[in-house]
Amino acid sequence: MITICKNCNKKLTLSNKIKKGIAQLAPGRLLRLPCPQCGKAIVLDATSIASENNPSRTLPKKLIRPPSPPDISWLKEGVFEEEEVVEDIPQTLILIQPGPDRDKVTEAVESIGYQASFAESDEEAIGKMQFVNYASVILHTDFRDGTLEESPFHQFMCDMSMLKRRFIFYILIGSEFSTLYDLEALSNSANLVVNTEEIPELLTILRKAIPRYEELFGSLMAELNAYSG
Incomplete structure (x- = not known):
């Protein structure tokens, strides 16, 4: 398959x-992959395979049922929820003090298709x-005074x-951690630990850690989600 x-x-x-994996996507579900060339997110759905496997095939008009028009009542009323987000876009909660480190972390997660959200306190x-x-949460140990x-x-x-x-990829960042040290992450109830010095390399770290995590636990979590749902 070429896209x-x-x-x-x-x-x-x-x-x-x-x-x-794309072929097994439910209708309306999307798969986001980082482009190995530019690093930005590529969005695919089940029709991506169908259209490329059968480029000349078209469905009979009677089988095509377009979606209903969107509700634009808010347009006349002038009401718009600024915090409303597209459900399919994974979100990341970042708990880092404002500054260069938070900016670099935000840039990294947004480069792989996540939407960044912030909080200024534990509460x-x-x-x-x-x-x-949230699909992932990132906590810097310097976010507040005191130990982790x-x-x-x-x-x-x-x-x-x-x-x-089990559905949250929990990342801890701090000067006390050894980047990608799974045993240290496990001992701190996290999925990934990153040393502060490696924050500039976070995009590369995430590209390595997240696929490995999904390969190990993705199928299991899908089964658990189907069972609990």
């Missing part, structure tokens, strides 16, 4: 494993976690029910 990145217009050949972060299903063990938010993550926690 074209809409960001850099380079032709990309996708593996059979990725083709199989605000915990409140956001109650209402939003004394962090109310970290304790909140450690105490979270696994029904929700």
